[in-house]
Amino acid sequence: MINEYACRKVALRDTKSCLVCHKPSTTVLYNKSGPDWFYTCDIHLQDNPQFATPVYxxxxxxxxxxxxxxxxxxxxxxxxxxSSWDSWVSKVFIKMDKDADKPKDTDPANTPEPAxxxxxxxxxxxxxxxxxxxxxxxxNKMYQLSPQMFESRVQLKKREEMLKEQRRKQEEAYTNTDPDELLTKFSFPQVPNTSTNEDNGNNVNPGSI
Incomplete structure (x- = not known):
């Protein structure tokens, strides 16, 4: 996953709690390389290098x-x-010396002075x-998380992927299991049959008592 998050706004009905302060927010940082996203307040993106820095x-x-x-x-x-008066005077004399060193045949009109x-x-x-x-x-809409913050997001994505893979394997194992095989592997409790006893009690001859 690349440490590049785009700042987006969602509708008010999609407001969720901020990752930092847990207050309601409509600002989302989205990473398409994950994908990864979470809600944050705008104030956490301002001069907060421990959380995120803008990428210009x-x-x-x-x-x-x-x-x-x-x-x-x-x-x-x-x-x-x-500057002082002496400094200004020194600059004037330096300029005069430079003018004296110029060739005599130089036409000042043909030498443009710098603006x-x-x-x-x-x-x-x-x-x-x-x-x-x-x-x-x-x-600007692009941000980069701090190293600690980005590492926590990477580890979170890894845990989510591991749990997702475990659920997939469990569902696959359950789907591929033969029902008859389940009966042979597991002994299910038997429901007591009380109908025979009730029938026997109903067929008793009252005169024999």
Whole structure:
């Protein structure tokens, strides 16, 4: 059985108790490789790695990587804006030295300067990326159980299969048994025959008493 469970919702009439807290729930985790399923509350699927963790797709991972990059860029710009006057002066002189080292025949008009984004632009893109990430988190329906939880489900399925196999063998043995063979193997209790005694009592001549 693969440790992949899809989160599904059932109708209110199909509500059953949660596996964790035993409260009524309409949320089901379903594993088609088992098959295996059980009811759980939505709150148990939120930030609860001891029970289950979400499994996100490639799109989510790409958006998350982009958001981390934007966050680092924001932090870097924030640190640069808060630097000291000496640091700013040093950067100015470094830029002047680089300009002095450029060839004299270079036409500045033909050298495009790299576009520099403002802090507000980076923050706006970061907020939009965060909204996208939040939407993808809400749309996610796949979960992976913790190792301990998944092992308990595997052992439960094994016990169920063993009991099912035992019942199948018992039913098969009973079905294939000849009734005459049962009579020879087992001695069934005999019902006392009281009809003869009753008949004898009814045929007694009253005059002979």
């Amino acid at each position: 797709d490639k799109e989510y991972e790409n958006v998350l990587t982009k958001m981390k990059s934007l966050k680092n860029e924001l932090n870097s710009n924030a640190g640069a804006s808060g 520099v984004r403002t802090q507000a632009q980076i923050q706006e893109e970061y907020n939009a990326t965060l909204d996208t990430l939040t939407t993808l988190r809400k749309k």
